[in-house]
Amino acid sequence: MARDYEPPQAKARALAQKVRNMTNQEKLLERAKSSLARLDNSYAYFPEEDTPLFVRGKGCRLYDADGNEYLDLVAGYSALNQGHTHPKMISSLMKQANRLTLTSATLSDVKVILAERLAALSPIPDSLVHFDLGGARAVEGAKILTTAYTGKPKVISFSNSFHGRSTGSLSLYNADTFQHLWNVPRDYYTVNYPHCHHCPVGKEKASCKYECLNKIQETLDTYHDIGGIIVEPALGARGYIFPPKGFFKRIRRICDEHGLLFIDDEVQMGLGRLGKMFACEAYDTVPDIILLSKSLAGGMWPLSAIIGRKEIMERIRPGVLGSTFAGAPLACAAGIAALDVLEEEHLCDRAVEMGAYFTEKLRARLENYKVVGNIDSIGLAIGIELQLPNGDPATEETQKLQLLALRNGLLLQRGGPSKNIINLIPALIITKAEIDEAVDRFEKYLNMVLKEPEVIENFTRSAEKIAN
Ligand SMILES: Cc1ncc(COP(=O)(O)O)c(C=O)c1O
Known part of the structure; x- marks a missing residue:
């Protein structure tokens, strides 16, 4: 008992130090932990410490409490077709x-x-x-x-x-x-x-x-x-x-x-x-x-x-x-x-034009990736399905990609019966430059995920299943 004793002042000092070292985002997440019930979607998709917490939005961009910028390809699940704070x-x-x-x-x-x-x-x-x-x-x-x-x-x-x-x-x-x-x-x-x-x-x-x-x-x-x-x-x-x-x-x-x-x-x-x-x-x-x-x-x-x-x-x-x-x-x-x-702003026509641009760009860029099963779209609703070499759903890889993208400031949504489809649902005001950026970043993060040892192992196991 005696060894575990820590004087209250030391505890308070340690806590104060911990809080001083935290980013604004971390501080808010700590506060969320002690006040918000974890019952809805805001806690559903990411590990708790990665739960995004935004303070500002403009067009297709979101900003967290530390000023980090995110490219938002979810748009409130299509509730923000006009973009943030139009x-x-x-x-x-x-x-x-x-x-x-x-x-x-x-x-x-x-x-x-x-x-x-x-x-x-x-x-x-x-x-x-x-x-x-x-x-x-x-x-x-x-x-x-x-x-x-x-x-x-x-x-x-x-x-x-x-x-x-x-x-x-x-x-x-x-x-x-x-x-x-x-x-x-x-x-x-x-x-x-x-x-x-x-x-x-x-x-x-x-x-x-x-x-x-x-x-x-x-x-x-x-x-x-x-x-x-x-x-x-x-x-x-x-x-x-x-x-x-x-x-x-x-x-x-x-x-x-x-x-x-x-x-x-x-x-x-x-x-x-x-x-x-x-x-x-x-x-x-x-x-x-x-x-x-x-x-x-x-x-x-x-x-x-x-x-x-x-x-x-x-x-x-x-x-x-x-x-x-x-x-x-x-x-x-x-x-x-x-x-x-x-x-x-002719957003219906824009959805057709930007949707076609986005889809074609994704198809061209990702055509040699075996992990990409299908890319489908109508207008600016785009689904990218990820699969393992034997055709099974690449569920874990899709989850990893979504999390890695989030940590790097790209907000993606994931769905599908096996949760292996990335849903792209950007605001209809998205620009070609933002689409170019989204495609570059998507490919970059996908490559990063594909290099993870666990993923390589999973792919090897799946490929072996075909061979057998
Ligand atoms: C097709 C469809 N119907 C109904 C709902 C429910 O809408 P709400 O979340 O506003 O209750 C959703 C929500 O995602 C939906 O996608």
Whole structure:
């Protein structure tokens, strides 16, 4: 006991010394440890000591508390299509903050203006708009509307999809990582999302007849409590995986044949990301309900929208959906500014142009890397899949790459059923110079990872598996 005794003054001095030697970032992380619950995504992707903690953002750049700069290729998972702190967005928000911030249960002028703009832009004819707080709540609202309209409580949803973390949204899809929430109702039947590089039913692309969708018909033949199909225009949170062009049209046809509602969850892929204002337009398909959130208010204020055919939107009585802050004037003013920026800066066209530039550059630069399985994209949504020599997912290597990039100031997102896809989701305002920089740095960090002894060993083991 006596030997371990340290006088309180010495302890305090040692602590003070430790704190003096810490960077601002480390000090903030220490404080976070003792105040923040580790329950959400801010703690999900990196080891605790590497958890990024930012104090400032501008365009595609983020800055930490020590002034270190990061190139942000995640853009708040597509909530920042207009980039960080866009001046027009800030000025609209400030103006609105001086006019009216919240009315709660009543209407505001900006709410009407934003609803009009969205309804006019939407490909759904004769549509009405409902605003809510975020993606998961929009999904829940769509579920309630679908049940009310069709009288059927369940939906068909897709493998590896993501529709949010609230109980209502979790009840609509097979959220494997959230299975511990075992008492969430299972109001869904799972069918395969088309993942053509790894066809879920073992078919070849050239002779594909969408056999992966046969399970939809089988499910509909077996169960008669299905009111709709909820689907993402490309898989987002679970890895940037893009379906073939005709997929949405097929879903439309099935919905028409069976009287189902087509719920298009564009929370991540909508509003310019796929090169069109609405992602469904990239597939020339008109759903019955479109869900938007994320960059709907340019990342400035929580906002989501359900846009649906009038007769669906009028099926439930007022007051069933909503929340104190849903569609607040501040959110709607940010939403109007976000649409203005999208239109004035031609961000849909820009997504097409920059997406093609980014993808081609990545393909050219990485074509000789066996570790790069596939590079796929639509607009400025790009997925880079990493694989081992025997074709198995290079999950650990992808994780290492993401962490190494972070430590060097490049923010990447990782997803995919096996977590071996790097999702590139930059703000749509990204420049060619930033893309050039991103490609250079991506290749550099990839090379660094490939030289790590553990990685070399893993690759050798995998190559031996083919030889045997
Ligand atoms: C397609 C999709 N739907 C719903 C959600 C849930 O949105 P939120 O996180 O705003 O609740 C997300 C979030 O990533 C998403 O990508």
